[in-house]
Amino acid sequence: MNEKNAPKIGHEPHDAPFDMFETWFADAKKVETAYPDAMTLATADAQGRPSARIVLLKGFDPRGFVFYTNYESRKGGQLAENGFAALCFHWKTLEKCVRIEGKVAKVDAAESDEYFASRPRGSQLGAWASIQSRPMSGRFDLEKRVAEFTAKFGLGKVPRPEHWGGYRLVPDRIEFWAEGKFRLHDRKLFTRDDADSGWDTQKLFP
Template sequence: MDEKNTPKIGHEAHAVPFDLFDVWFNEAKNKEKPYPDAMTLATADANGRPSARIVLLKGFDERGFVFYTNYESRKGDQLAENSFAALCFHWKSLEKCVRIEGAVTRVDGAESDEYFASRPRGSQLGAWASIQSRPMSGRFDLEKRVAEFTAKFGLGKVPRPEHWGGFRLIPDRIEFWSEGKFRLHDRQLYTRDAEDKGWNLQKLFP
């Protein structure tokens, strides 16, 4: 790609959106405290009824954006019914926002195992103890299950539960939004080209 045709974002050139996301995410990690990795995950069930919640980004590259959860949770059930989802980052200290849309797939077992092994032991036990999104009569129900799995695994290794692991959102649309005076915001939209797997860049009216 020659220089005159290189997409421009601010004062930098970014031929793929992951490069720009990396720049913005590093800025957020320096300025957005706490949880620069917090993102809204929006899913929908088979009937199109939407649901949104905050999850944490645990990794990204050109394959997509990864988060972890209980596969039997409400979000897990919805993704099994409807594999398309959306993510939204809002970094108020930067006055920037990133919106991401695409299909979602499970990460492979080895990748989920590696991440699970890096978690604190208490979080590992919590993944076993919590029947996520299901009703409980009170806090004691959860504490009892934590105690049960603490006793079960003792001082040994806590394996990853089969019902827990990662999802990867494979984006086909990524929008970068930054604050402008008088609501004249800057919006840059990347859309994936279905034929050559590259990216197209457009400016949008705010």
């Protein structure tokens, strides 16, 4: 029996999985010693070739899950070709995992500007200096560019580069996974066809 044919266990409101995620995330921040906000981001290019890396969650609400990056990076290029992506949180101490899938779109400029302004100045300069995912001959290439942009902006405000900003993954599928004895894990799946609708829920075999 596949997931599509598995029995539904209910229909829950628009906020339900986000409320559950908020509870699990708060627990993770209490017990995980490093980067409870770290998540694997999986993307694919137009040919379907996948790529995965770790990024940091910078915000979430019923609209979706937000992260920031260089739009001209490899991940940015893949998202331009194929707007679907997946996220995965694994909290080892909690023995819990959350898997999220959906469509990704850029956040608006004002939201990216606000977050960029909150970053340490060194990180702001780094966003200008790093030609992300491009080859360099050595560390000096990066240090030279950092020095160049440090001199360019002096003591003034560092504006957000146009090539840098946020993405929001709008989920249509969220799975909550909790460790069970003898690998009899607990899995609860939320799915929806419309971002404005509620969620169908199922329990899955481990």
